Amino acid sequence: MTSLSSPPLAIIEEGIPNAKRRQRGDRTTKIRGMRAGTWVYIGLGVVIVSAIFPYYWSFLIGSGDASTINDPDMSWLPGGNFIANALSVVNDPAVNFWLALWNSIFSSTVIAASVVVFSTLAGWAFAKLRFRGRGWLLAFIVATLAVPTQLGVVPLYILFADLGWTGNIGAIIIPALTSAFGVFWMTQYLSQSVPDELIEAARVDGASMIRTFWTVGVVAARPAAAMLFLFTFVNAWNNFFWPFIVLDRQSPTLPVALSLLQSNYFVDYSIVLAGVLLATIPLLILFAFAGRQLVNGIMAGAVKG
Amino acid sequence: MTATDTRRPPTSSDSPPPRGERAPRVLSFSHKLSRWDLKFSPYLYISPFFILFAIVGLFPIAFTAVISFQEWDLVRNSGTFVGFDQYIWILGQPQFWTALRNTFSIFLLSSVPQLILAIFIAAMLDRNIRAKTFWRMSVLLPFVMAPVAVALIFSNMFGDNHGLVNNVLTNIGLNPIPWHKDPFWSHIAIATMVNFRWTGYNALILLAAMQAVPREYYEAATVDGANAFRQFWSITLPSLRPTLIFVIITATIGGLQIFDEPRMFDNTGEGGPAQQWLTITLYLYNIGWGEFNFGRAAALAWILFIIILLIGLINLFITRRLVRDEGGRGEITPRRRKRVQR
Numbered sequence: 341m342t343s344l345s346s347p348p349l350a351i352i353e354e355g356i357p358n359a360k361r362r363q364r365g366d367r368t369t370k371i372r373g374m375r376a377g378t379w380v381y382i383g384l385g386v387v388i389v390s391a392i393f394p395y396y397w398s399f400l401i402g403s404g405d406a407s408t409i410n411d412p413d414m415s416w417l418p419g420g421n422f423i424a425n426a427l428s429v430v431n432d433p434a435v436n437f438w439l440a441l442w443n444s445i446f447s448s449t450v451i452a453a454s455v456v457v458f459s460t461l462a463g464w465a466f467a468k469l470r471f472r473g474r475g476w477l478l479a480f481i482v483a484t485l486a487v488p489t490q491l492g493v494v495p496l497y498i499l500f501a502d503l504g505w506t507g508n509i510g511a512i513i514i515p516a517l518t519s520a521f522g523v524f525w526m527t528q529y530l531s532q533s534v535p536d537e538l539i540e541a542a543r544v545d546g547a548s549m550i551r552t553f554w555t556v557g558v559v560a561a562r563p564a565a566a567m568l569f570l571f572t573f574v575n576a577w578n579n580f581f582w583p584f585i586v587l588d589r590q591s592p593t594l595p596v597a598l599s600l601l602q603s604n605y606f607v608d609y610s611i612v613l614a615g616v617l618l619a620t621i622p623l624l625i626l627f628a629f630a631g632r633q634l635v636n637g638i639m640a641g642a643v644k645g
Numbered sequence: 646m647t648a649t650d651t652r653r654p655p656t657s658s659d660s661p662p663p664r665g666e667r668a669p670r671v672l673s674f675s676h677k678l679s680r681w682d683l684k685f686s687p688y689l690y691i692s693p694f695f696i697l698f699a700i701v702g703l704f705p706i707a708f709t710a711v712i713s714f715q716e717w718d719l720v721r722n723s724g725t726f727v728g729f730d731q732y733i734w735i736l737g738q739p740q741f742w743t744a745l746r747n748t749f750s751i752f753l754l755s756s757v758p759q760l761i762l763a764i765f766i767a768a769m770l771d772r773n774i775r776a777k778t779f780w781r782m783s784v785l786l787p788f789v790m791a792p793v794a795v796a797l798i799f800s801n802m803f804g805d806n807h808g809l810v811n812n813v814l815t816n817i818g819l820n821p822i823p824w825h826k827d828p829f830w831s832h833i834a835i836a837t838m839v840n841f842r843w844t845g846y847n848a849l850i851l852l853a854a855m856q857a858v859p860r861e862y863y864e865a866a867t868v869d870g871a872n873a874f875r876q877f878w879s880i881t882l883p884s885l886r887p888t889l890i891f892v893i894i895t896a897t898i899g900g901l902q903i904f905d906e907p908r909m910f911d912n913t914g915e916g917g918p919a920q921q922w923l924t925i926t927l928y929l930y931n932i933g934w935g936e937f938n939f940g941r942a943a944a945l946a947w948i949l950f951i952i953i954l955l956i957g958l959i960n961l962f963i964t965r966r967l968v969r970d971e972g973g974r975g976e977i978t979p980r981r982r983k984r985v986q987r
Contacts (some may be wrong), residue, residue: 380769387766388783391845394798395790397809401801458697461690471687477695485704486957487901490926491950492705494712494933494943501707502722515701518694526983548679549686578791580905581926595905596792602797602912606763609801616794623789631782638785638846 395617402426402614425614429601434589435615440597443509445622447593448576454517455572456565463526464557468539469549478527484520493585500586507588516576522568529564529640530557565635572629577623594619713943724940731944741945743920744928745906745952751907751924752900754836759844760892763973765886766844767851769876781852784845795838796909803834825911835922838906854888855881894960899905901953902926925949 403422404414447644465471466478492515500511534556542552580595587596598619601612627634713731715724735741770780788794802809803824811821824834858881866876904926908914915931916923923931925945933942 376857380772381772383765383769384774384780387769387845388780388786390841391783391786394787394795394802394841398794419837446810458693462694465687465690465801469690471684474687477691481694484698486898486953487702487706488898488950488953490902490929490946491709492702494939494946495705495708496701498708498722498939499714504761517701518697520698520702523694549682553686570865576791578793580791580793580908581930584908585930595791598791598793598797599909599914602909603914607912612797613801616797620790620794623791627782627786627789631785632778635778635781635785635849638849 356587370436391487393618395620398616399614401609402617404612406608406610418592422617425611426618427609429615429618432601432611435597435600436590436592437615440592440594440619441622443587443591444577444594447509447513448573450513450614451516451576452569452573454603455519455522456569458518459522459526459568460558460561460565462523463528463530464553464561466523466527467529468534468536468557469591478524481520481523485524489581493582496582497585500592507591509587509591509593511586512579512583515582516579519572522572525563525568526561530561530597533564534560564637565642566630566633567640570626573626574623574634583602684733692874696770708737709946712939713947715940717939719937719939719944727940732948735941735945737950740920740923740928744916744923744925747828747907747916747920747922748901748903748924750828750832751835751839751903751922752897754832755839755843756893756896756900758836759840759847759896760889762840762844763847763851763892764882768853768881770848770852771855771881784848787842788846790842792838792842792905793909795842796835796906799834799838799841799906800910803837826916826921828917830919831910831922835903835906835910839900839903843896847896850892851885851888854885858884885974890960890963894957897956897960898953901949901956909914925952970986 399422400416400418402425403418403420405419405421405425429435466474496511496515497506499508500508505511538556539552542556547555577593578595579593580599583593583596585597587593589600592600598612598615601615657924687711710726713725714728715729716727717724766784770784772778774780803811805811805821805823805825808824811824815821822830824830862880863876866880903924907916907922907924907927908930910922911917914927916927926949929942929949932938932945
């Protein structure tokens with residue numbers, strides 16, 4: 341417990357990164373032994389080639405024309421038709437590409453932001469506050485992780501059809517606004533990264549609960565919140581089952597639009613795979629900027645949860 | 646925390662009561678406020694989650710159960726009670742059993758090779774390599790691609806007539822494989838899509854677990870003369886058990902729900918002309934939004950949930966045993982430490 345004379349809250353805020361740095365330091369001081377031999381690099385090289393190959397293949401086919409795929413001795417170098425194929429995806433009236441892109445960006449952003457806000461609030465309460473029912477409510481949240489999406493889709497569909505919301509982007513946002521995984525994740529993170537003394541100090545200073553949450557909890561939660569945002573964003577962007585049920589051709593998300601590309605009787609794969617790449621580019625850009633955080637997030641979640 | 650809740654906030658403007666004259670029953674307004682704050686804030690913070698979850702999570706689950714006992718009329722938007730008829734109908738369909746077989750087959754073909762590969766990739770990443778972040782990010786690259794996109798690319802590569810894989814096979818003098826005709830080969834193709842997207846992701850989770858293993862174990866083993874393989878087998882693998890079980894459980898929950906990849910495997914999305922790659926969720930979709938029979942779809946959803954629960958319980962049973970095995974070692978992994986805390 342800190343002294344009774346009240347330290348300014350700034351000191352409390354400073355305490356958090358320090359506390360975390362100490363933890364992190366412990367982990368990295370373990371020097372990984374065993375210098376990697378050449379075979380490790382060769383092995384990893386094979387892994388990476390197979391991770392990249394499908395991207396390259398879709399560019400190869402997507403930059404050719406309808407006959408490329410049937411050509412037995414096709415070139416392993418891309419053709420020059422990618423822009424043309426991409427344009428025919430974008431201009432296909434059956435696909436509504438720009439609207440699909442907008443729908444994907446909008447819905448994924450709203451879902452990820454909402455999940456982060458609600459999860460941080462609930463995670464803070466579960467990790468650092470004492471209240472009646474805490475244990476079994478948290479156990480309940482963990483238990484719901486095993487509930488498949490399929491269990492809710494029939495009534496949700498009936499509900500949204502009743503409201504006249506089928507085909508509306510709201511129908512895919514509202515069911516995804518919270519996430520049991522998110523609450524669990526933030527609970528795990530906050531219970532390990534915020535020392536209880538810090539909260540006591542803030543309370544001694546007379547900070548209200550919400551001010552303690554804001555100055556201690558939110559500050560400490562920022563790295564985990566960023567990871568949760570990314571993770572939720574990627575999952576929302578790639579989600580297919582429910583959007584495919586409830587949305588229609590007029591206003592799809594990108595994965596639903598991609599499925600429409602293939603539903604013609606005659607499938608021109610040069611156009612389908614150009615569309616696949618086009619729909620993946622936004623996430624690749626995100627990955628280029630935030631891939632490191634995504635990696636850290638997955639690894640942090642693994643050790644803790 | 647408990648020490649602080651009786652403390653009066655210093656921000657309150659009223660002067661402190663003189664010594665000895667304290668009247669504990671009469672609390673100042675700000676003090677009362679502070680108590681309510683302490684008492685009700687936690688519920689306030691968790692309420693958005695639970696309110697929303699009740700509406701979009703709990704209510705639909707309960708309502709699915711209700712609908713599964715009904716013959717749902719789309720026009721009147723209501724149902725008539727039929728007891729267990731929908732369940733009996735589903736269980737009497739040969740398609741259901743085919744779908745169940747396919748789901749398990751695809752699940753096993755994707756999870757087992759995936760885990761083995763992920764362990765080896767994690768072991769390579771765990772070495773003292775240059776440009777760690779680069780390798781880790783590259784391994785995760787497939788994860789950002791939507792399953793629908795992955796399915797479209799691989800369906801093309803696994804084409805029966807002009808697919809890349811069959812072209813390569815015929816070029817080296819082998820027979821082409823009937824990817825879209827034979828159930829087993831279609832399962833291999835679909836499992837490959839799942840493996841492509843998830844192997845790197847699971848490798849990173851296992852890598853994190855490997856890095857939590859104390860270095861001293863390896864040093865002691867080196868002193869004792871154990872080679873790298875022996876160290877991997879006797880130190881790394883046993884320490885990975887809890888994480889492996891976590892990965893297996895999440896893979897089970899996700900794997901039994903597989904929909905995107907089989908749906909996109911051909912352009913009809915029906916699971917193949919002879920249900921070669923019809924999965925349970927694909928069957929659910931076809932009943933619910935192909936035939937618009939919501940009662941049967943709801944019953945199938947509950948059957949799927951029960952299957953997942955059963956598999957989950959089996960997993961839990963195995964988990965318990967494995968963790969107990971590990972007890973003799975006397976080490977505390979992060980996961981076990983957490984379990985103790987709970």
